[in-house]
Amino acid sequence: MHRYFVDLHIHLGSTNTGKPVKITASKNLTLENVIIEARDRKGMNMIGVIDCHVPEVLLQLRRWQKEGNLIEGEEGGLNFQELTLILGSELEIYDENCSGPIHVLIYIPTIEGMWQFSNWLSERLKNITLSSQRVYENAQVIQEKVKELKGLFIPAHIFTPFKSMFGRGVRKEITEVFNPELIDGVELGLSSNTEMASSISQLNGYTFLTNSDAHSLQKIGREYQVMQMASPSFEELRKILHNMDGRKVLTNYGLNPYLGKYYKTACEKCFSHKENGVIQCANCGHERFVKGVSSRIDELSDQPTKLENRPPYIHQVPLDFIPGVGPRTLLKLRETFHTEMNVLHYTTKDQLSEVVGEKIANLIDGARKGTLQYHAGGAGKFGKVSPDK
Missing domain, CATH: 3.20.20.140 (Metal-dependent hydrolases)
Structure with missing residues (x-):
């Protein structure tokens, strides 16, 4: 195998x-x-x-x-x-x-x-x-x-x-x-x-x-x-x-899921997240919201979470979601490590630091360890990685 x-x-x-x-x-x-x-x-x-x-x-x-x-x-x-x-x-x-x-x-x-x-x-x-x-x-x-x-x-x-x-x-x-x-x-x-x-x-x-x-x-x-x-x-x-x-x-x-476009229920006009019970967007006054995936799954849920026979789900942050990783940085990473799968799975933090610097290396490593913070997406707008961590 x-x-x-x-x-x-x-x-x-x-x-x-x-x-x-x-x-x-x-x-x-x-x-x-x-x-x-x-x-x-x-x-x-x-x-x-x-x-x-x-x-x-x-x-x-x-x-x-x-x-x-x-x-x-x-x-x-x-x-x-x-x-x-x-x-x-x-x-x-x-x-x-x-x-x-x-x-x-x-x-x-x-x-x-x-x-x-x-x-x-x-x-x-x-x-x-x-x-x-x-x-x-x-x-x-x-x-x-x-x-x-x-x-x-x-x-x-x-x-x-x-x-x-x-x-x-x-x-x-x-x-x-x-x-x-x-x-x-x-x-x-x-x-x-x-x-x-x-x-x-x-x-x-x-x-x-x-x-x-x-x-x-x-x-x-x-x-x-x-x-x-x-x-x-x-x-x-x-x-x-x-x-x-x-x-x-x-x-x-x-x-x-916070990085997805539809995680939170949000205003379809300005993307502000909906507060419980409101009928108008607190930010722009618009009255139409896009129901978030998290809310929809809550409606469908009918059992305790069952993970016993499921493979691990790893929250992978794509490289282009990482603050500071633009086209030039991606090219530099590919030239050094050949593929993005190599970057995400097989490189060490020290190896990354030598190529892209300590700040970006820490963010990529934090993405792998699940220690980053996120701003949730909704209504068609992707979430973002917070650059503060």
Whole structure:
């Protein structure tokens, strides 16, 4: 068994010919750039690119396969030297049982299987060339199609206020929309962690995933997990999600929920946190608030926190969240330690001090030890690391 760094939620901003894929993502997020950034700069071993249903992306992968630049593994997944790419698709479900749109992540083991899924989807959405499109089909029919293609089905960022399974505050049960037996795991999202989610009994049977939901190259790996498997392949990933044959998530690394965009209930206009019982923002007088993930989980909680069978959740602070770590400092760290995973996991404080100085080294070390202080985020504004510690 080996340990692998894994981030399964990375977007594409554009195709290699410049056509848009994820409208809100950076145009620099091409497939080539994602592979280079994830493998060579971040130090990831397995990634999920969740816009692979786009025909031009599939054509590019076919071309690379013929040229010998990628090898399709016998157990699924595409091998780019030291990186395995898992073919994924993010979709928006809003069927007759939904009270609001829900984003889900779908993973397919082979290029041919993703072609079949893409063709099937093209009859059920308006634009097959774009990411996160609304699918005009019943959610459980989609689940069944995914299983027919030997794929994996994972609800995305399940507590986010917008476009998630539990976010809007209306849905209380997975069974209102999905067949729970056809769900392979759940993605927690940037504003929650294992301790928070483990207070909800209907999630007891699911593996928790922590992924970046990267809309730019720099955000790749801001959340990830270390997985234990024999080799980085699709079938090994399936075993991990179902805790089979010793395969498992060893550790989840995610933002401290305070750093997420939606941790606190906050004013949608000025982002000030809502005080208990008020109907108007104390700062600007606005009357509309975005319910925070912490409040939503409190509403759903129905059991004491159960962490016995869960891997550790480490509050990982991405390097670009650290005060003083700008592009030049990041470049200096990469030039010295090669990848961000090396910086975050394997360097000593003394080694860091020699490269970036004692102040930044102390902040990075404090992030690893969980001793930093934070200003909580809300209503779409990220939290911040306090520079005082």
